[in-house]
Amino acid sequence: MSNQDLHFELCGEQQEVAVIRLTRGAKRNALNDGLILALRDLFQNMPASVRAAVIDGEGEHFCAGLDLSELKDRDAGQGLHHSRMWHAALECVQYGPVPVIAVLHGAVVGGGLELASACHIRVADESTFYALPEGSRGIFVGGGGSVRIPRLIGTARMTDMMLTGRVFNAADGERIGLAQYLVPPGQAFDKAFDLAVRIAQNAPLTNYALTHVLPRIAEQPADQGFMTEAMMAAIAQSAPEAKERVRAFLEGRADKVKRA
Ligand code: 1HE
Numbered sequence: 001m002s003n004q005d006l007h008f009e010l011c012g013e014q015q016e017v018a019v020i021r022l023t024r025g026a027k028r029n030a031l032n033d034g035l036i037l038a039l040r041d042l043f044q045n046m047p048a049s050v051r052a053a054v055i056d057g058e059g060e061h062f063c064a065g066l067d068l069s070e071l072k073d074r075d076a077g078q079g080l081h082h083s084r085m086w087h088a089a090l091e092c093v094q095y096g097p098v099p100v101i102a103v104l105h106g107a108v109v110g111g112g113l114e115l116a117s118a119c120h121i122r123v124a125d126e127s128t129f130y131a132l133p134e135g136s137r138g139i140f141v142g143g144g145g146s147v148r149i150p151r152l153i154g155t156a157r158m159t160d161m162m163l164t165g166r167v168f169n170a171a172d173g174e175r176i177g178l179a180q181y182l183v184p185p186g187q188a189f190d191k192a193f194d195l196a197v198r199i200a201q202n203a204p205l206t207n208y209a210l211t212h213v214l215p216r217i218a219e220q221p222a223d224q225g226f227m228t229e230a231m232m233a234a235i236a237q238s239a240p241e242a243k244e245r246v247r248a249f250l251e252g253r254a255d256k257v258k259r260a
């Protein structure tokens with residue numbers, strides 16, 4: 001992967017955390033085709049040491065969404081394929097090799113919210129604001145937002161955001177489910193990184209179950225979901241690592257659950 005607008009770094013004691021940063025701050029990290037393809041390539045070629053990833057944006061804003069300067073010359077067929085390209089890339093984020101944490105600050109708008117929605121955890125600082133300006137630009141979401149965002153906040157709220165241009169601030173964003181964590185300004189990266197280090201310590205099969213199997217169970221009718229759950233549970237518990245972790249608890253070598 002080489003793209004001047006995307007920075008990649010391996011961090012953590014065992015290089016287990018990938019830190020990915022959009023570095024197109026001058027354009028508010030607007031996502032052009034090159035950047036979307038670079039994100040796809042990066043998640044398809046993640047080094048084997050990586051157990052969790054963090055996505056951040058340079059400057060005052062996480063991401064201003066689609067690079068609107070590339071929109072103007074496309075016909076309908078090209079638009080269809082362009083949207084499908086975003087789908088393929090964000091699918092690589094959501095169903096990639098590791099859990100991904102988005103570090104949100106400033107604008108998280110349009111395709112920026114679509115990218116954030118493809119991540120598994122969103123940590124926002126108090127400067128964050130969320131919008132879907134597609135409605136006022138005369139276009140529609142095309143990066144999977146109509147599928148993923150209603151699953152986070154409900155169809156009615158997304159409809160409102162697009163029909164009226166409603167902007168949610170950081171506190172309201174956390175309240176309605178756009179972010180799972182809300183922290184003071186400037187602290188989202190550190191919080192996300194700590195979470196990534198923690199997640200990286202889980203059994204890889206458990207993380208796989210959570211990122212690849214749980215969302216599918218959530219889409220299944222209950223009867224099928226129970227069956228998929230039982231099969232995943234059986235696979236997870238049969239791994240030697242699971243047996244060792246359970247033994248460690250029973251022998252007093254593992255942490256208890258502590259009060260929040
Ligand atoms: C851009 C983009 C962009 C900024 N495409 N160039 N997204 C939007 O409709 C959001 C459009 N952007 C904004 O509303 C604002 O830029 C922000 C609130 C994000 C930031 O405001 P601010 O005052 O900090 O920055 P700015 O002065 O508006 O922008 C700085 C530069 O970035 C400027 O370029 P310059 O050459 O004049 O310096 C802007 O033109 C440029 N810039 N945002 C291109 N989005 C898969 S479908 C998804 C569909 C969508 O995402 S639609 C929503 C698009």
